[in-house]
Amino acid sequence: MCGAKVNLDRNGKLLARYKPQTPGASYAIAVKLAVDFLKKCPVSPKNNLPLYLTHCSMYRDGKGGYVGSDWPHNPIVVNGGLVQSLAIDWRNYSGDETMIAITRQALDHQIKFGTTPAGWQWSNVPYASSDAGSVTYHGASRFDTAVTDENKGRGDGSYVLEVDKIGEMGIGYLRFYQITGEEKYLDAALKCADALAKHVRKSINTERGLEWKKLSVTSPWPFRVRAETGEILEDYTSHTVENLRLLDELIRIRENIKLSREKAAAYKNASAIAWRWMYSADGPIKTSIWKGYFEDIRFDPINLNRVNNSPMEFARYLLKNPLHDTEISTTVPGLVWWVKNTFGEKGMNAINEQTGCYLPMGSHTSRYASVCAMWYEHSGDKWFKEEAYRFFNHASYMAEPDGVVQTGHNWGSEIWFSDGYTDYIRHFMEGIASVPEWAPAGENHLLRSTSVVQKIQYLDKQISYQTYDKVAKEVLRLAAKPLAVKVDGLAIKETKNPANEGWVWEPLSTGGVLRVYHTNGAAVSISLNTANKLM
Numbered sequence: 001m002c003g004a005k006v007n008l009d010r011n012g013k014l015l016a017r018y019k020p021q022t023p024g025a026s027y028a029i030a031v032k033l034a035v036d037f038l039k040k041c042p043v044s045p046k047n048n049l050p051l052y053l054t055h056c057s058m059y060r061d062g063k064g065g066y067v068g069s070d071w072p073h074n075p076i077v078v079n080g081g082l083v084q085s086l087a088i089d090w091r092n093y094s095g096d097e098t099m100i101a102i103t104r105q106a107l108d109h110q111i112k113f114g115t116t117p118a119g120w121q122w123s124n125v126p127y128a129s130s131d132a133g134s135v136t137y138h139g140a141s142r143f144d145t146a147v148t149d150e151n152k153g154r155g156d157g158s159y160v161l162e163v164d165k166i167g168e169m170g171i172g173y174l175r176f177y178q179i180t181g182e183e184k185y186l187d188a189a190l191k192c193a194d195a196l197a198k199h200v201r202k203s204i205n206t207e208r209g210l211e212w213k214k215l216s217v218t219s220p221w222p223f224r225v226r227a228e229t230g231e232i233l234e235d236y237t238s239h240t241v242e243n244l245r246l247l248d249e250l251i252r253i254r255e256n257i258k259l260s261r262e263k264a265a266a267y268k269n270a271s272a273i274a275w276r277w278m279y280s281a282d283g284p285i286k287t288s289i290w291k292g293y294f295e296d297i298r299f300d301p302i303n304l305n306r307v308n309n310s311p312m313e314f315a316r317y318l319l320k321n322p323l324h325d326t327e328i329s330t331t332v333p334g335l336v337w338w339v340k341n342t343f344g345e346k347g348m349n350a351i352n353e354q355t356g357c358y359l360p361m362g363s364h365t366s367r368y369a370s371v372c373a374m375w376y377e378h379s380g381d382k383w384f385k386e387e388a389y390r391f392f393n394h395a396s397y398m399a400e401p402d403g404v405v406q407t408g409h410n411w412g413s414e415i416w417f418s419d420g421y422t423d424y425i426r427h428f429m430e431g432i433a434s435v436p437e438w439a440p441a442g443e444n445h446l447l448r449s450t451s452v453v454q455k456i457q458y459l460d461k462q463i464s465y466q467t468y469d470k471v472a473k474e475v476l477r478l479a480a481k482p483l484a485v486k487v488d489g490l491a492i493k494e495t496k497n498p499a500n501e502g503w504v505w506e507p508l509s510t511g512g513v514l515r516v517y518h519t520n521g522a523a524v525s526i527s528l529n530t531a532n533k534l535m
Contacts, residue, residue, distance in 0.1 A: 002400060027432055033401065078106070082422055129156040139161075141157070164239040241317050278314070308351055441508070447477055482526050487501060
């Protein structure tokens with residue numbers, strides 16, 4: 001598979017590509033291969049930019065190099081995805097500060113070359129598509145004229161937006177602001193939220209309450225719109241989760257950023273409409289009409305297509321915000337099983353992308369695995385841990401030793417930057433954080449924080465980091481039990497059940513897991529056992 005021998009255990013079940021006999025060992029290896037490739041990503045000879053900034057995918061050129069494809073680009077999925085995958089997850093794990101520069105270049109490019117003008121109906125918001133190789137993003141002109149059957153009724157077109165991607169890019173801007181403190185990223189995030197609040201709408205059921213028989217598939221926001229005029233080209237999308245992430249986070253930090261009452265009220269209103277709709281009679285939790293995400297698919301006015309990422313990302317958001325659903329123990333497993341039954345590749349530990357492109361891919365397989373791992377962490381149900389393990393194992397084969405990450409095991413020679421990198425790396429990192437025993441033994445790594453980490457430094461005798469929030473929880477895999485944990489210079493106590501501040505140590509066969517709980521400070525330092533140096 002992907003040029004590698006398939007490894008199986010004694011029962012014929014799939015093991016990972018790298019270090020197959022050590023559960024989870026392959027995952028950090030696959031991620032590092034992908035990250036190292038992005039760090040030295042080939043540049044376009046036309047614009048001297050990394051290929052991922054102007055191309056959705058690449059091919060090997062047969063001469064040891066790579067060329068960008070001619071298919072329309074999906075910049076938001078790549079540029080926004082870099083924030084979570086590189087600036088947050090891998091930087092936290094490795095301490096590699098070069099992740100900030102890579103991410104900043106992508107976000108600055110989106111702001112400068114991929115934002116709609118002021119004064120349009122959808123103003124100051126990012127484009128989800130662009131022409132292959134174009135430095136400027138403003139939709140995909142390839143789909144303007146139906147010159148071939150392949151392109152007929154397909155894709156975003158020039159100056160067309162996807163509204164769910166506004167939230168996806170907006171939360172990327174906001175997280176990067178929380179890391180760097182640079183106001184231009186907060187400003188870009190606020191403009192995205194302003195547009196979402198301005199254009200949110202109610203469904204028939206939300207407006208008329210008891211008239212439940214008058215079902216509507218009107219979602220809180222349309223899927224595709226013309227940026228200048230606001231004309232709706234495709235009405236329905238279930239993918240509200242990215243917009244919720246942005247709006248809810250801005251509401252949460254409103255005092256920190258001095259958000260006006262008017263804006264806070266508008267954001268709360270839009271968020272409330274979206275939450276109510278998700279669980280209403282015409283929302284996707286009830287209807288399973290999970291549809292409307294991918295930028296290059298055909299127009300689907302009668303909502304026949306189905307996608308896997310929308311229910312899985314909503315499940316992920318619920319797991320991080322469980323108070324939103326009093327029946328989460330039913331909702332999340334139900335979403336997992338729906339995706340497995342709808343998109344599971346027969347006879348394989350792999351997940352297909354969507355009805356309109358029913359092929360298994362590493363990104364979607366690892367996404368499914370990560371949600372299974374998170375549910376295992378939440379519930380303790382070992383079936384989900386085993387499920388996560390086997391599907392992550394499949395996805396690990398996509399990462400080749402030279403850092404090329406194949407889109408899927410039978411996808412062909414086209415290597416997508418979204419599927420192979422920005423939507424691949426973060427899922428492995430989420431899985432490792434949920435099952436810390438899968439992180440490398442004998443090493444020291446911050447696996448997760450409930451807050452954005454602004455600074456982090458790994459030294460032989462100490463790990464130190466600073467979070468955006470004073471109240472946060474972290475998970476680390478360490479080579480040995482720490483000597484001490486301090487918050488803002490004051491030692492906090494080891495405990496078994498931290499009510500407020502404290503730390504918990506869970507020993508493993510090698511080293512263990514450290515969980516830090518802090519409520520009165522953001523600067524954390526962990527004194528390491530000097531007999532176990534950082535590897």
